[in-house]
Amino acid sequence: MNTRVIKIDPLNIDYSLMKRAAEFIKKGGLVAFPTETVYGLGAKGTDEKAVAKIFEAKARPLEDPLIVHIKDKNDLYKIAKDVPRLAEKLIEKFWPGPLTIILKKNKNIPDIVTAGLDTVAVRMPSNPIARVLIELSDVSIPAPSANLFGRPSPTSAEHVLNDLDSRIDMVIDGGICDIGLESTVIEFRGNEAAILRPGGITLERLCEIEKNIIPYDEKNVIKNSPGKYPCHYSPKAKVVIAENNAEQIENVLSLSAFYKKSGYKTGIMCKKEHAGFLKSFDYKELGPSGDFCVCAGRLFSILREFDDEKFDVIIAEGIEEKELGIAIMNRLRKAVGTV
Ligand code: AMP
Numbered sequence: 001m002n003t004r005v006i007k008i009d010p011l012n013i014d015y016s017l018m019k020r021a022a023e024f025i026k027k028g029g030l031v032a033f034p035t036e037t038v039y040g041l042g043a044k045g046t047d048e049k050a051v052a053k054i055f056e057a058k059a060r061p062l063e064d065p066l067i068v069h070i071k072d073k074n075d076l077y078k079i080a081k082d083v084p085r086l087a088e089k090l091i092e093k094f095w096p097g098p099l100t101i102i103l104k105k106n107k108n109i110p111d112i113v114t115a116g117l118d119t120v121a122v123r124m125p126s127n128p129i130a131r132v133l134i135e136l137s138d139v140s141i142p143a144p145s146a147n148l149f150g151r152p153s154p155t156s157a158e159h160v161l162n163d164l165d166s167r168i169d170m171v172i173d174g175g176i177c178d179i180g181l182e183s184t185v186i187e188f189r190g191n192e193a194a195i196l197r198p199g200g201i202t203l204e205r206l207c208e209i210e211k212n213i214i215p216y217d218e219k220n221v222i223k224n225s226p227g228k229y230p231c232h233y234s235p236k237a238k239v240v241i242a243e244n245n246a247e248q249i250e251n252v253l254s255l256s257a258f259y260k261k262s263g264y265k266t267g268i269m270c271k272k273e274h275a276g277f278l279k280s281f282d283y284k285e286l287g288p289s290g291d292f293c294v295c296a297g298r299l300f301s302i303l304r305e306f307d308d309e310k311f312d313v314i315i316a317e318g319i320e321e322k323e324l325g326i327a328i329m330n331r332l333r334k335a336v337g338t339v
């Protein structure tokens, strides 16, 4: 199967081209599309066979449930039930946007979407291309990230094609994703909401709206969130984290020297402020350490660039674990395989 690529300007959407994409969804095909987080791989949410193709194309285990993307709040009540007051409150503030909520599922969601669970993960994306695709397809769209399972998530159409060319029907190229990291996933426990995956909506922003937020805690998550795999978001290169502390740059220099001397092609993903110390090494700048948005936007792309350039080892400088830094460090630790 040849994967078709269409280019769409998110600020001036070509509806006739978008209708072609929606036709693929309606006919049970697979379409990769941009969201504000990362590129998603979508199929018709009511068609079990179509959804099965998502798992096949990505080589994703069937026990890893999908996030269902919807266009408006009315759709929520078609796929979920018993929506708690707290969910309504957070939806009001953060939808459309990168917040995924876990709710009791309605019968009309095929089991394959939720990996047989009686709950469903739902989100309303803000990217206009994603929204038009859902609207024209006239169905909710389950969509995991449009990469091969376990690889860094795709933040451009090129990343999608690198992993899935000829495995899917179409890619909508809508440019680089705004955030570059996946959504925050939360579940409700009584009158509290617990973060199962840190992401685009930060703990700090959630806490501005609601005091009963349980922060992300890896130990707490495994049992509640199926599909949590110890190794995820991983480039082919080995990732070594140089933690964010007072000795960071010394550690980066000695680690890099060690791996280089051992014969490994070694690259460094560094804070912009540290680039000046690294002239004798291969390095790529994640961004200024205080600019979490820039760092989030570049993370997956840099991991993929190192792979394309056949690096064996990536020394990754850790950043402060607050705001989006929490999600960035979570993805890095997953890439290493330590959480
Ligand atoms: P992604 O691979 O980015 O599409 O993320 C999907 C993730 O959302 C899964 O790996 C789960 O961790 C989480 N998720 C999806 N559905 C559920 C659910 N019903 N209950 C708990 N977590 C879920």
Ligand code: MG
Residues within 6 Å of the ligand: 144, 145, 153
């Ligand atoms: Mg994914």
